[in-house]
Amino acid sequence: MTNATKHCRNFAPSPTCSLCCSLPETVLHTLSDCAEVRQLWSQSDCRQAIDLIYSAEAPSSVLSLVRAITRLRRMDWEVTIIWVPRDANRAADTMAKLADPSDYSLRVFHGAPLEVATFIELAKLRL
Numbered sequence: 803m804t805n806a807t808k809h810c811r812n813f814a815p816s817p818t819c820s821l822c823c824s825l826p827e828t829v830l831h832t833l834s835d836c837a838e839v840r841q842l843w844s845q846s847d848c849r850q851a852i853d854l855i856y857s858a859e860a861p862s863s864v865l866s867l868v869r870a871i872t873r874l875r876r877m878d879w880e881v882t883i884i885w886v887p888r889d890a891n892r893a894a895d896t897m898a899k900l901a902d903p904s905d906y907s908l909r910v911f912h913g914a915p916l917e918v919a920t921f922i923e924l925a926k927l928r929l
């Protein structure tokens with residue numbers, strides 16, 4: 803959540819970007835306008851998607867998302883896209899699937915959903 807959004811919801815004292823401290827921290831500012839943002843990290847559990855994004859055919863892909871990611875990679879940023887096995891990210895994957903795909907509003911969990919609690923307990927045992 804950006805500072806601008808947090809500020810609108812009374813979660814932050816200021817909407818100002820925490821990196822450049824000069825403009826409101828909106829999604830657009832964070833992704834394209836902030837002079838301090840030069841690193842972009844993204845993760846995916848789909849190995850084929852990562853291979854497609856890094857392929858020589860990506861700029862002319864029939865998939866608009868792949869072409870858009872290719873354009874982002876050409877910007878003056880350090881872009882890193884890495885593959886994370888789905889089993890290593892099961893809690894986040896499960897929470898993403900709990901979302902209603904037709905509802906873009908913010909969903910706040912005040913505790914771990916029951917569907918995720920098992921994964922959290924298993925992760926604690928591995929530590």
Ligand SMILES: [Zn+2]
Pocket residue numbers: 819820821822823824825831835836837838
């Ligand atoms: Zn900024």
